[in-house]
Amino acid sequence: MRIAIFCHSLLSDWNHGNAHFLRGIVAELLDRGHQVSAYEPQDGWSRANLLRDGGTAAIDEVHARFPWLDAVVHPYDPATLEVDAALDGCDLAIVHEWSEPVLVARIGACRAAGGRFALLFHDTHHRAASAPQEMARYDLRHYDGVLAFGEVIRSIYLDRGWTQRAWTWHEAADTRVFRPLGAPAPADMRDLVWIGNWGDGERGAELREFLLAPARRLRLRGTIHGVRYPRRARWAIALAGLRYRGWLANHRAPELFARHRVTVHVPRRPYVEALPGIPTIRPFEALACGIPLVSSPWQDAEGLFRPGQDFLVARDGLQMRGCLREILRDAELAAALRDSGLQTIRARHTCAHRVAELLAICGSLGVPSGATDGAVA
DSSP: OEEEEEOSOSSOOTTOTHHHHHHHHHHHHHHTTOEEEEEEETTOHHHHHHHHHHHHHHHHHHHHHSTTHHHHEEEEOTTTOOHHHHHTTOSEEEEETTSOHHHHHHHHHHHHTTOOSEEEEEEOSSHHHHOHHHHTTSOOTTOSEEEESSHHHHHHHHHTTSOSOEEEOOOOBOTTTSOOOOOOOGGGOEEEEEESOOOTTSSHHHHIIIIIHHHHHHTOOEEEEOSOOOHHHHHHHHHTTOEEOOOOOGGGHHHHHHTEEEEEEOOOHHHHHHOTTOOOHHHHHHHHTTOOEEEOOOOOTTOOSOBTTTBEEOSSHHHHHHHHHHHHHOHHHHHHHHHHHHHHHHHHOBHHHHHHHHHHHHHHTTOOOOOOSOSBO
16 A cells, blocks of 8 residues: 555654654554655654754664654645645555644545545544544544544544544554563662653642652652653652653663663543543553553553553552562562563554554455555655
């Protein structure tokens, strides 16, 4: 197939977790012989912040880690993008929900004008539940349907009449990148690592309860990576005895996981309160790296994992402290969690699994899903 993807960015994952999954999907499609072109705005906020924090060296590093990006990614100026040319000859177009509503409508109009391609809208955010007025701006009349990253989001699109067809398409780990690495010498190991953003007010209290307070009480050595941490948050991290190290390129996360004994998952409040069954991509990636994980409460309504076996669940900060203590003291428990979580990822939650699901959806739409002779376009 010839596939066009319109997204915010594949080049930059600065505060942009969607890039993690989409890179894995594109890499898998390329490996299967499909042609892929990805279009992203040349002045997008994620890329701009990446350049501000890391300079051109950060972009060069991404290209070095993902050399296929040069041939796949087409930065564009929204004012001059020729949508018809971008879609010419495509079998499938996927438009991510961080695209501007005007662009979403233009692509739909191209399909309505006789475009012979399947057209899917891809939603990996909580706005359909938390800010439905924003998502109602998107004109999906000419789209074949929606790829939603959880059953709750899929149902919202159908119940509100935003689309006639929708499929649940969870995120997953790119196991080309996220895999267990050899552990350093014990003297170089640290206790706890957290990779994630402060959350713009969506989980500040939860991070204090489930991450910072247990670390302080247990006197753990650990590392925090992420962006948009206000001064008060950085001060709280220091008081907890942890080190704040700022933004981390996502492809470096496996190295960081390998140097720590345990990590935690603290979902943002909208996911806990309104989106049961959607864990976001971080647990997929951590488990794929074989690091024991403890999660604050979230409801695995879709049975993605085996809570208590793939990872431990702590109902409050006190229980989190106990879970972390047990993992750090009990090597057999830590090994069992590593093995179980990794087994579940490899059996069900890789980007190869998601591409197989995508190709099945294309088949249901009458799109031939056979590979082409070339890998990039």
